[in-house]
Amino acid sequence: MxxxxxxxxxxxxxxxxxxxxxxxxxxxxxxxxxxxxxxxxxxxxxxxxLSIEFLTNGPSRFPDQSGVKAALIGSVWLIGLTALISVPLGTGAAIYLEEYARPGILRQFIQTNVSNLAGVPSIVYGILGLGLFVRTLAIGDTVLAGALTMSLLILPVVIVAAQEALRAVPDSIRHASLALGATRWQTIQHQVLPAALPGISTGTILALSRALGEAAPLIAVGALAFVSRYPLGPMDKYTVLPIQIFNWTGKPQHDFQNVAAAGIIVLLGVLLCMNALAVFIRYRYGKQIRW
Amino acid sequence: MTDHHPNAPLELTRATSNGPLAEQVQAPEDLDRHDGNVAAPAVERGQASMITVSDLSFYYGAVQALTDVSMRIPPRNVTALIGPSGCGKSTFLRCINRMNDLIEESRVEGSIHIEGQDIYSPQTDVVELRKRVGMVFQKSNPFPKSIFDNVAYGPRVAGIRSRTALEEIVESSLFQAALWDEVKDRLDASALKLSGGQQQRLCIARALATGPEVLLMDEPASALDPASTARIEDLVSELKEHYTIVIVTHNMHQAARVSDQTAFFFEGRLFEMSETAELFTNPKQKKTEDYIGGRFG
Structure with missing residues (x-):
């Protein structure tokens, strides 16, 4: 039973x-x-x-003549500048936190704040960017101001990703280098950073692809909804793909909904390419280094 | 240190032997006041000491890992450090090239003189010290780079740029580490492709490339198979012609085979030190006898 x-x-x-x-x-x-x-x-x-003309045309009043050229180039400018600003800053901060800072109140304070900043809504960064870069520093509503704002937005993510990549480098490598009479900086420069670079770039690319899809903070810092010409320098006015798409979806003509869908496909294509690059780097270089 | 070629051990030994003898004598005289057993026999025979350790204590935070260790290590000689796990022998080894500096909240008392120079004095450049005192770790840790770049790393960070100079250093370092014949045709191959034993010999070559006078080895063969272990042991015996070697080992047969003198550590203290044959056949301390006899540890 x-x-x-x-x-x-x-x-x-x-x-x-x-x-x-x-x-x-x-x-x-x-x-x-x-x-x-x-x-x-x-x-x-x-x-x-989708057609070649869709990629080479600027915005237009007519759906069949509309294109993403200005927005696509604007996005490339924005992401390029954001990468130039956020990668050195983020990697530098991560190196300080991982390789130099001694455990203590200061490091704990910085670490906690970095983690908290990663959770701040993006529109808050937009308003900060408007006050700080556009008005106070008088950079104006240029692609540079947008890139600076975006850098603030993704910096916490870049820092944390770079920290994790640095932490994954085993101490035995640092010790081997230091025991050979290398200075701390030589050890970082020749051993730790090269080993951590695939991880850092993967994390950075994923953070940048987040920035690529953001619209809200850029509206705050004055990305235009309708620009007929694309930016030629960091001090030019600009628009980006998500804002262009948002703009199209708000139009009364029905065909603009389809144009917006085509714009989304372009945006997704760029995002997929960036993510594929991140996966490629991780696969290609991650395999080489086995401790 | 940098004025002689980093890869000329013969010249180097000459430089050390007619080097600052006067300074060596000024090292603390009262070494033996604590413990009658602590004495390096080779030094007693009138040989100058290469490394003079006086009353060394080491703390990890509040934990004392070494207590009043005094020791004299003669030049071009192999000194084995034996003792049970946690006895402080590895900690002691890492004090000699100040690798323990990397540990947060660690503290050193007492002094270590290498050729008369106090390595813990504020004037000592740690980077220079580590070029003079090479280290081989328990687990081989080659850089994820080519064989050539691994060996050339030390000279490169020391500022040597000339390709021919680097090639010479790499060749003679690999030769001294008995690895040259095995890798001379594939210097550009990744060091990670070598076998465990080869990797460890590469690490030895890498340490020799900076032109050290002292070589510290922390259980260099503990992760290797018997054949590779034998090769490392042979290598140690060859290298002592040019270098002062301090080797930590768990394996008492290894200590007996390779070393000229042996120091037995127990609970952070240097219990007994004498010529290897003497220590193994006629230990003065009961504890040493028990450890050697395999009764503990």
């Missing part, structure tokens, strides 16, 4: 395990289905509007 109940208990346990597995599978599929529906809807509406 007790044997019977033991068998029953076993069966119930197995059933619970099985149903949990199914629950997780359903959750996964639900996510994939939503994503697939979203993507197929966009591709269905936008694919027909």
């Amino acid at each position: 007790s044997e019977q109940s033991a068998v029953r208990r076993q069966r119930r346990k197995r059933l619970a395990a099985r149903s949990f597995e199914w629950l997780c599978l359903t959750a996964t599929f639900l996510c994939i289905i939503v994503l697939a529906a979203l993507l197929s809807g966009i591709i269905y509406r936008g694919a027909g509007w």
Whole structure:
């Protein structure tokens, strides 16, 4: 009789395990289905509007003459400048925190703040950028002001990613270098940084791809909704892909919805390329170094 | 240190032997006042000491890892440090090239003189010290670079840029480390592709390339197979012609095979030190006898 109940208990346990597995599978599929529906809807509406002209035309009053050229080049400028600003700053901060700072109140304070900053809503950075860069420093509503604002936004992410990459370099390498009479800086420069570089670039690229999709903070710092010419320098006015897409979706003519879908495809294409690059770097260089 | 070629051990030894003998004598005289057993026999025979350790104590935070260690290590000689795990022998080794500086909240008392120079004095440049005192770690730790770049790293960070000079240093260092014949055709291959034993010999070559006078080895063969261990041991015996070697080992047979004198550490103290044959056949302390006899540790 007790044997019977033991068998029953076993069966119930197995059933619970099985149903949990199914629950997780359903959750996964639900996510994939939503994503697939979203993507197929966009591709269905936008694919027909994709053409070479769509990439080479600027904005227009007419849907069939509209293109993403100004926004695409604006996005490239913005991301390029953001990378130039945030990579040295973020890597430098990470090196300080990981390689130099002694454990203590100061390091704890900086670390906590970096983590907190990563959680601040992006519009707050936009308002900060408006006050600090556009007005106080009088940079104006230029692509440089946008890039500075975006750098603030992604710096915490870049710092944390770079810290993790530096931490993954084993101490035995640092010790080997120091024991050979290298200074701390030579050790960082010749051993630690090269070993951490794939990790740092992967994290940075992922952070930059987040910046690529942001619209809210850029509206605050004055990215334009309609520019017929693209920026030629850091002090030019600009627009970016997400704002251009947002602008199109707000237009009354129905065809502009399809133009917006085509714009989204371009944006997703750029994002996918950046993520693929990150995966490639991790795969290519991560495999080389096995400690 | 930098004025002689970093890769000329023969010249180097000549320089050390007619070097600052007068300074060596000024090292603390009262070495033996604590413990009658602590004495390096080779030094007693009138040889000058290369490394003179006086009343060295070391603390990890509040934990004392070494207590009043005094020792004289003669030049061109192999000194083995033995003792059970946690006895402080590795900590002691790392005091000699100040690698323990890297540990937060560590503290050193007492002094270590190398050729008369107090290595813990504020005037001592740690970077210079580590070029003179090479170190080989327990686990081989080659850089993820080519064989050539591994060996050339020390000279490069010391400022040597000339390709021919670097090539000479790399060749003779690899030769001294008995690795040249195995790798001469693939100097550009990654060091990580070498076998464990080869990697450890590469680490020895890398340490020799900075032209050190002292070589510290922290259980250099503990992760290797018997054949590779034998090669490292042979290498130690060859290298002592030019270098002063201090080797930490868990393996008492190894200590007996390679060393000229042996120091037995226990609970952070230097218990007994004498010529290796003497220590193994006729230990003065009961503790030493028990450890050597395998009764503990």
